[in-house]
Amino acid sequence: MFKKISHYLISIALIYLCLFIGKYIQSLLGVSIPGSIFGMLLLFALLAVNAIPIRWVQPGASLFIRYMVFLFVPISVGLMQHFDVLIDSALPILASTVGGTLIVLVTLSIGLDRYLKKGAK
Numbered sequence: 012m013f014k015k016i017s018h019y020l021i022s023i024a025l026i027y028l029c030l031f032i033g034k035y036i037q038s039l040l041g042v043s044i045p046g047s048i049f050g051m052l053l054l055f056a057l058l059a060v061n062a063i064p065i066r067w068v069q070p071g072a073s074l075f076i077r078y079m080v081f082l083f084v085p086i087s088v089g090l091m092q093h094f095d096v097l098i099d100s101a102l103p104i105l106a107s108t109v110g111g112t113l114i115v116l117v118t119l120s121i122g123l124d125r126y127l128k129k130g131a132k
Contacts, residue, residue, distance in 0.1 A: 015070075022071030025063060029054040 033050025057063045075082070090097060097104075 019070045019074065022068050023074070025068055026054065026071050026075070029057070 030047055030050040033048065033053055034046030036049045036053075037044060037046035054063075054068070058065060058068065
């Protein structure tokens, strides 16, 4: 029982450590990219180069994913409190969402097409 709890604690601690380092990087750079994105990229890089074994992060990540719906409740309540601002900004939000999606789709399709043609030669 203690071993299982310690695995969860270590896993969650590693995830939060990456989050805090990401927030620190964001404050150093002074960019508008959220620190949580830097933290996720850091965690991904550590997992990709096998600096951290996946089994160290898996229990906490599974726990977060299992209860993710509860993590979105405060955000949803906050959106409902500022519904008027959301409605006023609906057109720019919709345009950026559709535009960003189209840019990603076009860029990926061109890149994949070039990659596949290069591999066929």
